[in-house]
Amino acid sequence: EGSGHPIWVSQIPVPWSPEMLKGKRVIVTGASTGIGEEMAYHLARMGSHILITARTESKLQKVVERCRELGAASAQYISGTMEDMAFAEHVVKEAQTSLGGLDMLILNHVGTSYFGYFDGDVGHVRKLLEINFLSYVAMTVSALPMLKESEGSIVVVSSMAGKVGFPFTVPYSATKFALDGFFSSLRQEFHIQNINVSITLCILGFIDTDRALRAAADVLLVPPAPRAECALEILKGGALRRRELYYRYGSTRLPLLLRDCAAELLDRLVRSRYRLDRIGTGQRRHPPAPPDRR
Ligand SMILES: NC(=O)c1ccc[n+]([C@@H]2O[C@H](COP(=O)([O-])OP(=O)(O)OC[C@H]3O[C@@H](n4cnc5c(N)ncnc54)[C@H](OP(=O)(O)O)[C@@H]3O)[C@@H](O)[C@H]2O)c1
Numbered sequence: 001e002g003s004g005h006p007i008w009v010s011q012i013p014v015p016w017s018p019e020m021l022k023g024k025r026v027i028v029t030g031a032s033t034g035i036g037e038e039m040a041y042h043l044a045r046m047g048s049h050i051l052i053t054a055r056t057e058s059k060l061q062k063v064v065e066r067c068r069e070l071g072a073a074s075a076q077y078i079s080g081t082m083e084d085m086a087f088a089e090h091v092v093k094e095a096q097t098s099l100g101g102l103d104m105l106i107l108n109h110v111g112t113s114y115f116g117y118f119d120g121d122v123g124h125v126r127k128l129l130e131i132n133f134l135s136y137v138a139m140t141v142s143a144l145p146m147l148k149e150s151e152g153s154i155v156v157v158s159s160m161a162g163k164v165g166f167p168f169t170v171p172y173s174a175t176k177f178a179l180d181g182f183f184s185s186l187r188q189e190f191h192i193q194n195i196n197v198s199i200t201l202c203i204l205g206f207i208d209t210d211r212a213l214r215a216a217a218d219v220l221l222v223p224p225a226p227r228a229e230c231a232l233e234i235l236k237g238g239a240l241r242r243r244e245l246y247y248r249y250g251s252t253r254l255p256l257l258l259r260d261c262a263a264e265l266l267d268r269l270v271r272s273r274y275r276l277d278r279i280g281t282g283q284r285r286h287p288p289a290p291p292d293r294r
Contacts, residue, residue, distance in 0.1 A: 013240075020239040022047040023073055025099040025150075027091065029082070029139070030109025032059035034209035035157065038231035039106060044070035046235075049099050052077045053091050054109060074099075082109055082135035083127065092142035102146040104238055107136045108157040110172070115215040116280060118170035125171045132175035137182060144197070151196040155238035156183050159204050160252050164259055164266055168219075168279060187243070198241035202234050205252045219278045222251065 026043055030036040032054035043050050044067035052067075052075070054060055060077035067075035078094055080087040095102045111131030113124070140154060147154065161169055162176025180201060187199040206212060208224035217224070225248050237245030246253040258266040 016236045016240060018046045021104075021235065023049070024103040025049045025051075025095060025101055026104040026106060027051045027053070027095055027102060027139075027143075028106045028108060029053050029091070030157075031063060031077075032056050034211060035204075035207060035227050035231050035234070036106075036108045037063055038228045039108070039235060040067050040075075041070055042228075042232050042235055044068070044072035044075065047071055047073050049073045050075045051091070051095055051099065053080065055079060055081050082111070082131045085130075085135060085138045088135040088138040089142045092139050092146075095143070096146060101150055102143055103150045103152040104155065105139060105143045105147065105152070106155040106157070106234070106238065107139060108155075109135075110175075113169065113172045115168050115219075117168065121171075125174065128171045128175050129178065132172070133178045133182070136179060140183075140186075147197045148195060153198040153200065153238050153241060154183070155200045155202065155234060157202045157204065157234065160256070163203055163256055164270060166270060167274065198238075200234075200238045200242050200245055202237060202245045202247065203252050203256070204230060204247050207247075219275050221273050221275060225251075 021043060026048050028036050028039050028043070028050065029052075031040045031052035036052070036054070040050055040052050040063055050064075050067055050072050052060060052063060054077075057077075057079040060079055064075045064077050076094075076098065078091050080090070082088055092102070092105075109131070111128050113128055136156065143154075146152070156179055158176045158179050159172075160166065161173040162180055166173050183199050183201055189195075190197055190199070206216065206220055206222050206224045207227050207230050209227050213224065230247050233247045234245060246256075255266055255269055258269070
């Protein structure tokens with residue numbers, strides 16, 4: 001390896017330090033609320049250059065203001081919808097023009113879906129694939145030249161529901177499985193081509209964001225984990241160039257170990273976490289977003 005160190009030196013785990021993200025240029029999508037918002041605040045405290053995006057401009061403005069107060073090297077936002085691939089690409093181009101490059105691309109946004117039995121709406125599945133999956137692909141493609149240049153990182157926020165079948169979020173689960181297929185395959189090609197851009201897939205359990213609590217707090221038997229801690233773990237995983245990040249570890253990684261040796265047991269374990277008596281048939285528990293917030 002050009003540095004003159006023996007090869008095993010690169011295998012020694014590096015300890016985490018917030019300094020790792022100081023001065024780094026980072027895009028966080030879906031940062032107007034929830035885990036994305038918390039990631040923006042952590043990055044601000046670490047002194048990063050932050051570019052955030054989501055649809056709701058008024059919320060983004062407030063998050064950016066707070067980031068500046070917390071010590072961000074710089075903070076800015078672009079509002080728009082990830083249903084539009086041209087917008088997804090535009091966000092990345094903005095990093096080029098205003099930050100002169102990119103060190104970390106954090107893909108975190110998700111479109112609104114419902115909580116309940118699959119209702120057969122194919123159009124909704126297609127739309128959700130565009131927002132939760134295709135826009136991730138589009139942003140990655142646009143960002144790759146900058147990330148190759150900086151030897152940077154891609155952080156993809158997924159879920160337990162992207163590793164094992166989950167009931168009541170069928171379209172959402174499908175989009176998260178798609179992310180695993182795309183980014184795990186891409187990581188293989190990066191290794192083969194010696195492209196030094198890391199890809200971290202984040203497997204999250206139930207987190208206490210407003211959206212998740214509204215959708216599932218009364219039907220899930222598991223306690224939610226805190227979003228601020230979750231956000232920090234994601235940033236650490238990305239900075240340390242981990243392949244996958246599990247949060248919380250005990251309630252995500254350990255059950256998933258059963259997937260290949262006792263799949264039916266894992267399926268049953270997943271089902272046992274729901275209060276099935278509280279699930280309505282085809283009922284939309286998750287209020288749809290206002291029609292146009294662009
Ligand atoms: N919370 C959990 O229990 C949990 C569990 C597993 C995985 N995760 C994953 O963690 C990530 C963050 O989740 P969260 O709970 O923090 O969600 P959240 O609070 O609902 O945040 C979602 C973000 O995406 C944005 N967004 C929604 N639709 C959009 C669109 N069409 N175009 C652009 N942006 C859009 C939202 O802002 P606007 O509405 O302003 O656009 C918001 O900033 C997601 O990838 C989710 O799948 C969460």
